Amino acid sequence: MLRSILAAVLAVSLAGAAAAQEHADHSTPQPPRQKWSFAGPFGKYDRAQIQRGFQVYKEVCSTCHGLNLLSFRHLSGLGYSDAQVTQIASDWLFKVQDGPNDQGEMFERAARPADRFPQPWPNENAARVRYNAVPPDMSVIAKARTYERGLPWFIIDIFTQFQEQGVDYITALMTGYEDKPPAGVTLPQGLMYNKYFPGGAIAMPSPLTDGRVTYSDGSPQTVAQYSKDVSAFLMWAAEPHMETRKRIGFQVMVFLIIFAGLMYFTKKRVWSAVH
Numbered sequence: 001m002l003r004s005i006l007a008a009v010l011a012v013s014l015a016g017a018a019a020a021q022e023h024a025d026h027s028t029p030q031p032p033r034q035k036w037s038f039a040g041p042f043g044k045y046d047r048a049q050i051q052r053g054f055q056v057y058k059e060v061c062s063t064c065h066g067l068n069l070l071s072f073r074h075l076s077g078l079g080y081s082d083a084q085v086t087q088i089a090s091d092w093l094f095k096v097q098d099g100p101n102d103q104g105e106m107f108e109r110a111a112r113p114a115d116r117f118p119q120p121w122p123n124e125n126a127a128r129v130r131y132n133a134v135p136p137d138m139s140v141i142a143k144a145r146t147y148e149r150g151l152p153w154f155i156i157d158i159f160t161q162f163q164e165q166g167v168d169y170i171t172a173l174m175t176g177y178e179d180k181p182p183a184g185v186t187l188p189q190g191l192m193y194n195k196y197f198p199g200g201a202i203a204m205p206s207p208l209t210d211g212r213v214t215y216s217d218g219s220p221q222t223v224a225q226y227s228k229d230v231s232a233f234l235m236w237a238a239e240p241h242m243e244t245r246k247r248i249g250f251q252v253m254v255f256l257i258i259f260a261g262l263m264y265f266t267k268k269r270v271w272s273a274v275h
Contacts (some may be wrong), residue, residue, distance in 0.1 A: 008217060030147060031172030032166070034228065038235060041161050041250065045236055046245055047079045048217060053233025054078060056213050056226050061138065062093060067117040069139035070237055077240045085151035094118040128273055132190055133203040142166040142234040166238070167231040172196040177206040210216050
């Protein structure tokens, strides 16, 4: 029975690996593996990096992409004070629709910390007219995007808790634009070529250029640095309580190990007189 199960698991794994390899041979390259401070069971967010990433999002990405699952008050998790959060909300480029007022009319006002990030476009049809596509919301995009790593990596990932496919992909996407598509590839009108985007044809022009965002901490102002920083911020946006989850998970594992030991010695003590 055990042999049959192991044989079935091996067959499925080999079939999956073959399919992944065939898919890789006829599609996009695999994003390069990046190093992240939040990787692994004990990883933590680099507050300086995710603040820089938020700056990139605010100055570049927010004109098209929303964060409609996050409220401004969540920015305190980046290390901002209450006063800073209030100022960021009130200065946000897009206003919050509120109402109705005493006259029964809707109106716009400056955002408050309790408000969610407003969408940069009034509705999806308006977005299609403006951008030729509906820009995806970025609230959980770092967890929603992934790629196939194939055998044996997907098995190893179970034990290493590798969960950074999304941020690796976003970083690669930001740096994967090319001026011309490879020979034999024809792009539809109005689309750009990005070697890491599935199919290669992407509606979003390259959003980043060297020197576009000014950092105050002396970090490199390059596309590569912007890409990693905004990817780290989007990982935080997708899972702002990751550090708490990892800490509680570690505490639970320690408790279970101690509890299992106590139960074992209790069993030995209770049944020691039984022959």
